[in-house]
Amino acid sequence: MKPVNQKAWLLILPVVVCVAFSAILPLMTVVNYSVQDIISPERRVFVGTEWFKAVMRDDDLQGALLRQIGFSVSVLLVEIPLGIALALAMPASGWKASAVLVLVAISLLIPWNVVGTIWQIYGRTDIGLLGAALAKLGFDYSYTGNATHAWLTVLLMDVWHWTPLVALLCYAGLRAIPDAYYQAASIDGASKLAVFRYIQLPKLRGVLMIAVLLRFMDSFMIYTEPFVLTGGGPGNATTFLSQYLTQKAVGQFDLGPAAAFSLIYFLIILLLCFVLYNWMQRVGTADKKEAGHG
């Protein structure tokens, strides 16, 4: 038997070095800062878990957290049904399908800060289409002045940006449903609603799990788009968690609490990922069991 060639391990050394520098070492640094009080670059005091406790009691932080949860939930409530509806409306095959797929995917390809800029201009009442139209209709629309308007604009921007992802995932899921199910439903005299409820939705279960996971994680970490659009304003109406964190760390140079909260943030996301992933795994094995093992 030939000895297994171990030289292949050397090929991944460059990647290991890159990941170490860009992820692992910075993570170690964050942990380091989270347990120290850095009064000045020369004076550092070890404070243990004090920052963690302080961070948990911080009102501003709790406010940002609540706003963030509210945002993520709203995003899911709008984007998932809208994505499914869009996927159902897209043609199944032919040149039209390719054309629609490209059109739908366009918003996903735009750099995120450009998305923010597009909407910034779009929402202006003087030169933006949306802003001008709303002003003409008589609304006193201002995303810089009115907190509710700012919220809705940020939500709308996220829906515009990311619903296509949900739609594309659902589209792939729908194409995987064998024709025989639709034929059987037609023979059974099922209405379109019944077909959706009893065939399409159950079969999209796996795909929807992925969509929910991705959208929740991404929206929970959102930074660039709202920062470019509203800067977190008016006041702190659209300051979500990651922006609050950055303000603390970079703006106020409060490295200790910022680092502490970064770790907590990281752990929250990790926990939610873990739960959703396990749920998906269980669904996946249940489906495989039905299909049978030899």
Added chain:
Amino acid sequence: MALIELDLAHAYGANPRSDDDYALLPLKMSFADGGAYALLGPSGCGKTTLLNIVSGLVKPSQGSVRFDGVDVTGRTPQQRNIAQVFQFPVIYDTMTVAENLAFPLRNRGVAPERIARRVGQVAEMLELSGQLHQRAAGLAADAKQKISLGRGLVREDVSAVLFDEPLTVIDPHLKWQLRRKLKQIHHELKLTLIYVTHDQVEALTFAEQVVVMTRGRAVQVGSASELFDRPQHTFVGHFIGSPGMNFLPAEAADDGLRVAGHRVAAAPAALRGLGPLTLGVRPEYVTLAAAEAEGAVRGTVTRAQDIGTYWLVTAQVGDDAASVVRARLGSHGPVPKAGDAAWLRIVGPRTCFYGADQNLVFEGAAA
């Protein structure tokens, strides 16, 4: 229940020029009310296309489909009142067995008491009564197929039940039970049943009339014994029977019937002057004979396999590698071993002769 008449052809494209452009060559066929039919043929012969045309899932490129004299060519399967069972079980995962069976009736607005009664009847017939309140998704493949079938039977005025290779995912020993069940249902309900398969045992045991198809053509329609004993075309002789018919080149010469280079028997008058023919004889009708017997040919046994209920003996009878004869011999009685010389009677009352166009010209010959 309906009399179904077909007079149609189906081409792949808009302008069919040659036979290859047709999925179904022009055919005229009728399925009697309450009859059990099978469409039998290899993959790609057009049997599933034909089934889908009958059910309304596919519209034929030319011609018509009539139910009880009414042209239904443009109607959907729902409008034709068809039920169809597919290759793999199609059930509604989120519903229980009872809800699955009730679904077609609920969609048509039937009263709940009637639905419950009908579901009970059908479940009883299919032996699903004990599982009515279980989730359909958790059951085995054969139970799921029964549910698919049940959804078709639950409608009392269904015009025909169509089956598209329904036993594909079922284990062999469960296939037996399901086949019996289908025959019993046919006997009780007297529905028109049309069954598509490539498995001849399924087709022949299930149907009263079998349509043998190949490359878009219906080659022969007949009962199991007709197809077995009088195949009209070499394809039918080859396709039906496991193993299929033995084919050897033959010619009625002046000195008698010559098969694979040897004079075998006196040539029947009907075969004289017809040129080169193909002799077809089923392994079931090939028997061991005495040396130099009339109608027998000498061969060298290459294989003798014990198939449990019978022995399958393969013998080389000519110089050409294709001149092989297989014989099915009962377990009782002498069985030659590999390497032995054996005389096999191949000309008898069940021997068929085919012309150059592969069609039957003559059957039987006094041995």
Added chain:
Amino acid sequence: MKLTLERVEQRVGAETWLHPLDLALVPNAVTVLLGATQAGKTTLMRVMAGLDPPAKGRVLADGVDVTGRPVRERNVAMVYQQFINYPSMTVADNIGSPLRLRGEKNIAARVKEIAAKLHIEPFLSRLPAELSGGQQQRVALARALAKNAPLMLLDEPLVNLDYKLREELREELSQLFAQGASTVVYATTEPTEALLLGGCTAVLDAGELLQYGPTAEVFHRPASIRVARAFSDPPMNLVAADAGPGGVMLQGGVALAVALPAGATTGLTVGIRAGALRVRPREGDLVLPGKVELAEISGSDTFLHAETAIGELVAQLTGVHQFTLGEPVALHLDPGQAYVFDSVGALLRAPARE
């Protein structure tokens, strides 16, 4: 290759997929793994190939313990039911891939030779997607043959093919196996296929190895009721019975004269193969009067389902017989053709073979 499995067990999570089994394959011959779906055939094949390590036990190849070795290091060829080929390579490249990996010379000639054996020479420059199902499977088989591995595993390779195509390929496979020098393991759910392939058969049921021996031997002398059930098509008629004067007393009060070994008393099961029941009487037969329930004609045979005093029986009659439903019919059985199983299902008596 002489492949031996010692006390091999396989578990996935909490479920046992293979109960402890010992199996010593007859070298350079065909072994058929026969069992229903989910009986453990694929699991067992994967352990043999080295794709999955067994939870317990050892796998020995020619006396050497290869249990821990990954499949890449073992010389195994495998063919699956789903026509697996390299989709972007032509048929010729597909067949030649194992030869190229070994750095052999004269690949083109070898590829032509193997393609000719499997009748796919005209397709050598095509892609697998352009071929029919049967042709794709031939390409997969050719690739496996090209590898010329001492162990060849085939997992229900013909199940996705047409009935007739299956017959033809099976015939060709038997001849190819006879010519080659590999140990072949072939999994199937159909008893008829096992009988047609010959060789040796291992009967699996619910993860247990029930019997291993020459195919005809296992068929004619099943070690237990479970083997008889798994290895019968049509299913064996099973009737409960107790020991009685001169033989056994079947349920329904019918006596059957068979010689029994001493000690067998109650809770016996008598097994009657469908082919053993006849409508034409012979001397010494047990006569079972009954009523026709169903008659199925399959061309060469007629399957008769009849309700008799000892229960519902299925008879396989040669030739075409016409029956009317409800018609009285008498089935005849030579008592010597009966199987007797004891109260735990083990074989007590099998018909003598001529």
